[in-house]
Amino acid sequence: MTDQAVDTSGPAETARTSGADEPPDVTPSQFFGRERELKALQEDVGRAGLDTLAGRKAARARVLLIAGRPGSGRSALAAELARRLTEPGDYPDGVFHVQLTDPDGERVPGERTARGLLDLLAVPAPPGADEDELSGMVREAFASRRALIVLDDAVDAEQVDPLLPDNPDCLVVAVATGPLTGIPGVRPCTVGGLDTGSAVRLLARAIGQVRVTVDPRTAEALAQECGGHPATLTLVAGWLAARPGASVADAAGRLRDQQVDSEVPAASRPLARAFRLVHESLPPAAARTLRLLALAPAGLADAHTASALAGCSVPAAETALDDFVRLGLLRTDGARQPQYELPGCLAPLVRAALEEAERPGEIQLARARMLERTVRRLQACRAVTDPEDSPARRRLAGLPSSLRFSPPESAAEWLRIREPALVAAARSAVREGDLDTLARRLVAALVRALAAHRGTEDAAPVLYGLHGLVLDVAERRDLPREKAAALLNLADLDARTGRTEGALVRYRAALDAGRAAGDLYATGRAMESAGGAYAELGDFSRASDWYGRALAQRLGQGERADAARLYGRLGAVHAYAGRYGEALRDWRAAAAGYRRLGDVPAQARALSEAARVQEYAGRPQESLHTCREAVELARRAGDVRLQAALELRLADTLDRLGDPAAARLHRATADRLLEDDSGACEIRSASAEN
CATH class of the missing domain: 3.40.50.300 (P-loop containing nucleotide triphosphate hydrolases)
Structure with missing residues (x-):
């Protein structure tokens, strides 16, 4: 007998058995x-x-x-x-x-x-x-x-x-x-099938040596009937292990009696027969649960997925999943929050059984239940990060205990483990196209959960794909508001990663979609973001044009805070372009807007930028006066860091005006401010660097 592998890469760990036979090895499979x-x-x-x-x-x-x-x-x-x-x-x-x-x-x-x-x-x-x-x-x-x-x-x-x-x-x-x-x-x-001796050893390891020893010839015949195929042997061994009273001859006879489609390739028939043997031996409810696992995204399921698909309780689903592992139908990692995997070699067989036994309407209903359960789990996963007295936490308290997470670390761990399956569920729901409302809710819930637990920066690669899925649904269903939102999100990520020209294309498309939806927020945001993209490209004329359009809309809607911010952005691009008169006018307008809003820190910052523009324009005395106004506002606002930075700017201006003594006084004031605020960042004087 040649020394070939007893390959334990079959669908699952070996099954348990009991009775007079020698106990099988139930430790994790070893190669x-x-x-x-x-x-x-x-x-x-x-x-x-x-x-x-x-x-x-x-x-x-x-x-x-x-x-x-x-x-x-x-x-x-x-x-x-x-x-x-x-x-x-x-x-x-x-x-x-x-x-x-x-x-x-x-x-x-x-x-x-x-x-x-x-x-x-x-x-x-x-x-x-x-x-x-x-x-x-x-x-x-x-x-x-x-x-x-x-x-x-x-x-x-x-x-x-x-x-x-x-x-x-x-x-x-x-x-x-x-x-x-x-x-x-x-x-x-x-890699072909195992030799007969190794295949028999695999059977003996799973079902106990006694049943093989009493009928070695039949065990060899069974191994040959399985074609030496490890996955087939694992399924047959699982069937035998679940039936301590059955002999190897019983398994061989039952396996030969299984009928498979003549269109199945000859090499795949042993596995198809073994799957049919195990599937037909299951109780009806368990068999239906197994078939519905073909709908599990990425072939990955947990107890909630199986529960929603089959319409049974979570404990019943857990029991069924563990039974499937012992039968060799599933694999599991045995973690604290276990996840079960349907092996790729069995997935086509389970899918074919599902299509044969279940009506299309029942399949769609099972998918809808699974997606709805997933949405609720994601909502609970995100809500656990909110404060205790928040509305989301109060809604969370009203959910069944099996849907809730406690503590938040448990939710984060669940999200980490299930992320591949959750993203696959979103892709599948969008691709199928028959449950678009649920698909949109699923994507939205997944985006919020990822942002809450990982942060938008860390989760950006995954979020990019999810926003693309929203865009697919919005275009298919002609939903301009959702299309505008998806385009804006994608464009922001493009701009953040340096694909500024691609971001511009998407901002323009978002503007069109926002106008079609009558969404003033989306149109204003698209115009403002387009201005920022042109500024990043150094096209300050177009940047000021787009900022101007966004400003006109904000003024028309009476959105004073956004208008003040846009005045500041216009002032910045005009300064970059060397149009200091226009820049000064816009920064003054921004400061006036913040003054009317009572936002003293923002008013101080706007005046400090106005002072900078005056200095660029060669008007140091005016810059000095404006900077002092800004210092007083920063002092009133209690913004120590801004006040220190402005004191240093005053010192630099006084140096250029030929008053080094006054400059030293302002630098000393800045040093004292920074000493009092030990958490402040280092702020350097330009003259000191020079």
């Missing part, structure tokens, strides 16, 4: 066997490549390919190879694992894959960056590292090639169904 494949792969790591044979230094990382059908143990083999290669310290910068195919069989876009790798590397990625930019960042990040990268479930070479580091010290292990044509120097290793 063993497959020594021949592992030896060949390890030898390929050190084997000279074509570049080396030609006398050239390798330009890129070496690529090893583990090819096999889903459920054949290819991912487990890659994980074991990575473990063995990193144990001696050959790759001190670690192992980085990313999935290239979603559980629904769709390829993961390159932008998401690259962003996932950057997250693992703790490298901040700009929101809205395209695939080429992010892939370049990945290659740059690995250029100075000695790391091992596992690219799991690759569809083709086009997914793998952009992520290959230009660094021969890195190693890439790609897992795929077939060859990766187009990547030179790939070392393939094809």
